[in-house]
Amino acid sequence: MPSRPLIRAGFLTLALAWLALLAIGPAHAADDAAARTLLAQLREADFSGKTALIEQLAALDHPRIATALKALADSRLYYQEAGNRVVIGSGDGADIAIEDAVSGAALGQISKRDLDRITTNNRLRTLIENRLASLGLASADPEQRKAAVEAFLKNPDPTESERLRARLSVETDSEIKELLAMSLALADLASPDAAVRVQGATTLGGQLRSELRGPLTKMAAEDNDSTAREAARIALARTQFRLQLLGWAETLFFGLSLGSVLILAAIGLAVTFGVMGVINMAHGELMMLGAYTTWLTQQWLPVNWSLPVAVPLAFLVAALVGIAIERGVIRFLYGRPLETLLATFGVSLILQQAVRSIFSPLNRSVASPDWMSGVIALGPLEVTLNRLIIIGFCIAVFALLWLALQRTRLGLEVRAVAQNRAMARAMGVRSARVDALTFGLGSGIAGVAGVALSQLTNVGPNLGQSYIVDSFMVVVFGGVGNLWGTMVAGLSLGIANKLLEPWSGAVLAKIVVLVFLILFIQKRPRGLFPQRGRAAEI
């Protein structure tokens, strides 16, 4: 049973609502009558009479007028002889559902033969559209006001500009204000006064909306006043410049996004290869395991919840497999990097085939949660949310790894072993345990990277292979044993790739970057930020 205060609150709400209705009711009663009279006159009027009536209706401040005018434009407004009233019909066939045009009350089904359609034509329709836009302009809902201005921008009508100007003086929403100013400037382009046209063009210069470019281009080509043509040309040039800037910003963003994927893929390697000096060719397959873990969690959990669960789970799975690889294979091969390379390559083949046998050789589709799909605007730049989230995720993973290496006991031991194994052991560091944990850490990060990759590419047995060459390149380019180097290398390779792409195509861009890297390593075999000191020799 509901509690007493709840019931009391319910009654109170009802009472208030009723009072509110009472307060609004009478005010509408007066307008209702006026609306009914004007609508009824529509039936008899000729087209010029209808024009005047539409203007009068639009001037009424009545909430149903917009609906009624819309129905008139759609030829769904009828006069019903029997009730002596104007109704709105909906539906097809001989019988249609009708409602009162003014009150909106449903009046049931009725045969079309008992109704007189109120006729309209295309000129009236254009008028109605414009008046509806102005009605929207006065709406209390900012979305509707915005839609009204947008409609004006798409289909400018100079006679409306006074209304827009009036709205601009009272408008409070800054975005709509901007749109209004733009619309007014657009209307100015049609002004007979050349100075006003120049003014309008100057205001529109640099605006990115595509609707504005057509009229400006036309003006730059056809205007009979030379200063106006010049102004339009300058305005277009400014727009062009801003578009170019925007294009660069977009390329930069795509580059950052690709770069952060590369960093995610390479950063685990930066730990195993960079810190421990172990070539782990199974790194890509550890990412693949992370991606499959994501897929598995989505089989159990709703998609929106799966990713936060998948991240720690993928870390765990990949880290455990990594530790198993270290304990089972790599630890027998320390100091023999080429053999390590071969053995871990064997492990990668086994993992690939295991996944193929267990899950099928086909790609698995990993769904994106709602909160990762969509587009958001960063200023004039529109970016997809999932790329933005992956950039943020990359930063978070990088920061956590850096903290783990710099601020924890394990991190200290890892760095000690990396710098001087014998000395670290002499100081009481259990180097075998540190090796296993470091390898687990690097592998776990590969798993986490796999979660991110599952949102970008197909999850299949070959997922790892396609990233392994890239990730080694990033690590080697950045300088082995240097996390910041990996970050700089990943970002610069990502951006370089995206800068080249429009010029050369995706595949050629990749080839060019690879060739550049091969040449770069000739020049600086130790990468961008080489480690100095004795530990640098592997």
Next chain:
Amino acid sequence: MRLPAWLLSDRAGLALLTALTVLAIGVPALNLLLPTDHPLHLSAYTITLIGKYLCYALLAVSVDLVWGYMGILSLGHAAFFALGGYCFGMYLMRQIGARGVYGNSELPDFMVFLNWSELPWYWYGFDQFWFAALMVLIVPGLLAFVFGWFAFRSRVSGVYLSIITQALTYALMLAFFRNEMGFGGNNGLTDFKEVLGFSLHADGTRIVLFALSALALAGGYLACRWLVSTRLGRVLVAIRDSEDRARFLGYRVERVKALVFTFSAMLAGVAGALYVPQVGIINPGEFAPLNSIEAVIWVAVGGRGTLVGAVVGAVLVNYAKTWLTGALPEVWLFALGGLFVAVTLLLPRGLIALWRRREATA
């Protein structure tokens, strides 16, 4: 005639050469002399298959020369193999003449398909056998020389070198997948008709190709064996064991390395050129990094730094591959992966070491 000392002391090598001679004579004999229904009759398919193994074996020998004797783990040797294959494939392509689907005597089918109007300049000359045969040596050799010269001069070594050789073959794979490159894109070069006027589908041609593969393998083996027995061979081993010391002793390490790397790439190119007419196709998949790594594992299985081991490993692993991918396709990658791990952990000196150990104890 007396055999030179470096060959006489190489008992495993002599055994290999004997085996190759027996193969080169016996296999065609089993095909030609025995009736088709005889249980020991070898079909043309089997002959081609063995011929393919021999090409792989030559590739393995070339890998062993640089890895086993010079300590350079090249993860891109299949690139040289594939380049040799492409060079010879281009010759075979031009031999098709007007017999292609489009009947264009000037352009290969895929170029007609791409609406190209004339032959790209780099296809000139490939209608001549001698030119193509020369290119089989020059193209992989030149790439290896340029790549090796720069890499060795700036002292890129160890895993760094392995990784950039892998990047090299990966970049070449991506490049050859592009239709604009003019090498048939995804599909590569195929649909060959004849070589030097002999039909590639005739048993006789296949037998000759097989015999040539055996001959090339024997020749490649002898050349490598001779090379490693010379003073240069000693320097190679010195570089493998201590590059810095060899350099301090006054040897121009980068020159030696570039020279031997180039020679090895040429051998790989020859192997590729013999491979293509036997399998009838060459496509960018041959550049895949996995292929190069597989070649390395053949050497590791047989025993690196032995040359004979490379041949044994290549033939054994490929025979196992043929058998397993047919009988138990699921198991093949498990087996290959397991082989990588097992050989590096348990048998670092390869199968040959087992044989040598038994010989030593006997």
